Amino acid sequence: MKIVVITSSPRSKKKSTSEFLAEKFIEGAESNGHEIFRFDAGHSEINPCRGCDYCGMDGDCAIKDDISKNLTAKLVECDLIVLTTPLYYFGVSAQLKIVIDRFYARTGRISGKKSILIATAWNSDSWTMQALDQYYQTLVRYMRWQNLGAIYAVGCGYRDAVERSKFVDQALKLGKSI
Ligand SMILES: Cc1cc2nc3c(=O)[nH]c(=O)nc-3n(C[C@H](O)[C@H](O)[C@H](O)COP(=O)(O)O)c2cc1C
Incomplete structure (x- = not known):
């Protein structure tokens, strides 16, 4: 894949x-021979959708940045999209969100793929990931994606906490399972 x-x-x-x-997931998936393209939105030049409709929902985006130059074509040709995020205000x-909004230029062609969500959060209340899960399920429904799984890593606000958590194994296993 x-x-x-x-x-x-x-x-x-x-x-x-x-x-x-995300790296643990990649480690698992690569051990199964899958081809990975990684896009680090937090360390790239990205800009929000302007709603200009230049793309007509199926065309080139008016914004020339790392999303249009490096990511969009990869999204169109891939089989599985793995979204990873820190939880920010639920x-x-x-x-x-900037990357997801920019799907707009190719919504139809990014539809129908497989998807996974991996999220980390500081808190570990039963409702910590509730709003995010609802958002993800709605996105999956609209995009007609096939959800292969979600990892909601609660209580993982800093590196030591996540490294000793059960979610490391979950991410590796999820990568190996596909
Ligand atoms: C702006 C901001 C908003 C956050 N909002 C939440 C939140 O709503 N719930 C929560 O449990 N943690 C929240 N956190 C904590 C992060 O989700 C947590 O530290 C996470 O591990 C960060 O992931 P990262 O190290 O990959 O950036 C927030 C952190 C920041 C900086």
Whole structure:
């Protein structure tokens, strides 16, 4: 499978908890021979959709940045999209939301793929990931994606916490399972 993994933390690669789990997923998926394209939205030049409709929902985007130059074509040709994010006020990071909004230029062609969500959060209340899960399920429904799984890594606010959590194994196993 061709897999696009989108990370979206603005933290450094050494500190990010969500990138750490994304890397574990990649390790598992690569051990099964899958081809990975990784896009680090938190460390790229990205700009929000302007709603200008230049693309007509199926065309080139008027914005020339790392999304249009490096990511969009990979999204169109891949089989599986893996969204990874830190939980920011109960939703995805602004960086990931920018990427998702930019799907608009190719919505039809990014539809019907497989998807996975990996999210990390500081809190671990039963409702910590509720709003994010609803958002993800709605996105999956609209995009007619096939959800292969979601990892909601609660109680993982900093690197040590995620490294010793059960979610490391979950991310590796999810990568190996596909
Ligand atoms: C702007 C901001 C908003 C956050 N919002 C939440 C939140 O709503 N719930 C929560 O449990 N943690 C929240 N956190 C904590 C992060 O989700 C947590 O530290 C996560 O591990 C960060 O992932 P990263 O290291 O990959 O950036 C927030 C952190 C920041 C900086």
